[in-house]
Amino acid sequence: MTPEPATPGPSSGWTMTDLLSVDDLRITFNPPAGPVRAVRGVSLDVRHGEILGVAGESGCGKSVLFRALLGMVPPSATVTGSLRLDGASLGMDGSLQAVAALIQQNPGAALNPVFTIGRQLHLVARTDDPAVLADLLAQAGLADAPRLLDAYPHELSGGMLQRSVIALALARRPRLLIADEPTTALDATTQAQVLDLLGELRARHGLTVILISHDLAVIRRLCDRVVVLYAGRVAEAGATADVLDAPGHPYTQALLESIPRPAVAGRELASIPGLIPDGRRPIAGCAFAPRCPHVREDCRSGQPEPRPLHPGHTVACVLMEPPP
């Protein structure tokens, strides 16, 4: 199912295979204390029928990026850039909501606690036909669907809740599922089941899925391509196998080294020294430079632009360029 890397990689403009194309997206929050640049020029493409992983540590801007595309950032935030759906320009005013559904991180909070699952499905699906509603739950892998329609969220387990959330997401027949850390709040067994379900839904309905996750193991398991974000910019993007097996960006390399592995049990877990940069301060040069083991003199001046490592795999790092 891995699509052919037909384009030199993300940020190359719309091509026939793209469902969604984001160009130079910038998001700035404007609290009284001063502007916070959460996303600082992200371009990426989402292809028809693929599962695109979006990776990065907390605070790198991955959640807010897609909330902005959905028109869900507060009106006080400044959003610039362009969004295209099937090649046609689309406003970031919520227009994307017509074709996209959002699956949130915490299924316990994503459902309204004082309405039954059936009632919530009814409001979103705009039908109260119990057969249709039960079918949505069944598609999300919930066996005892008719009984669950009358259940309240607090009566369900975490896995059942996340499946109900997925059923709600399916209710409006979306083309695109945006799953924001959909398995973070779940235990390991349920995680695997929910990930398999997302894969099945893509196969069965031809859905396109964006999987936002800080967990590279989750992304490796499910995604065709991956975009690694750092400090509101794309650090690296490409086919999952390429990026995770032969990472070109020092940040991706560091992320991969900090995955706990049973094979090296007993050895201290690697972590990336330092913290992500403060979005309130302007960043000169590469945002990862202060934490980078390969930092060079020219890293501090000028932001590195994405360059192809090989077709379909881009890296935004000066290491890609010859030393000055």
Added chain:
Amino acid sequence: MVPGARTRIERGGRGGASLRRLAMSSLVILGVVTITFAVSRLVPSDPASLYAGARARPEQVERVREDLNLGAPVMSQYVSYLGELARGDLGVSFATKRPIAEDLRRFLPATLELALSATALAVLIGIPAGVMAADRAHRLRAVGIRLLAVTSVSMPVFWSALFLQLFVASKLEWLPLAGRIDPGTHFATPTGFFLIDSVLSGSPSNFLDVVSHLILPVLVMAAYPLGLTIRLVRSAMLEVLASDHIEAARVAQVPWRTVLWRLALKNALLPALTVLGLTFAYSVSSAFLVEALFAWPGLGKYFADAILRVDLPVISAAVLTVTVVYVSVNLVLDLLQIRLDPRVVLS
């Protein structure tokens, strides 16, 4: 989500929760009865001489002591007091020698009519206004409502009452100045609630007379609970509107009206409900001032007179009445909360 929640529901269920609340309420009332009884026996004044009057001779006082069974051991007095209460006998006023239960039947409906109307007004206007005040889609309207809320919370009762009486009643002569009905109006009052009685009388002019007398005191009494309700509902709504499930509903393009008035409001009502009970209690206890200003023949003046005369049985009855009203209102709210919130099963 919460592991304990499910097992508790299986054990008690919503019916069990309601029964527990009912039992708790009865216990509270029994506790208050016991305390008022104890206090009436502990105060440094002799009930017998209070009853007999200031100029009674010692042997008259002794006869009263025997009549009222005040010489008996305190425990047996307590038991017979409980027995009388159970039969609906609240005793006799020391000052007027009238049965207190009869007085209450006359004054309680007048006060309840006022307090219930005021609370109903506060809730019926306050909840929708609170929702609108939290609606960022209509910023100007929201600001206007918040201004109204602050004004009505901060206006003292005596000031608003006098202002309305001066302006609306005296100057414009749109509404009557005071009282429950015109002196010339007469109809049977089987319930004591004039709104109901006037409807039962079958004459629209009686009903209009009652309503026109109610408007000003109800407005005055409703102001504080109204402002409070608006502010409570607004802050509860703002909190709910920031939650994940509302974001989910918005992304799913559920119409904003539905999000606001159904999905969010049902969540926001829960925290607001608890405090609404307190505003009703406020109405009952603040009734005295409003009743005094509008010459409203209710409990406020009756109880205030009793306190000034150290009329112990009436004071006990007053405490008991307020307790029963308070406990009943909170019971109703608790039961409502159990209905509204599937998660509430408190032990």
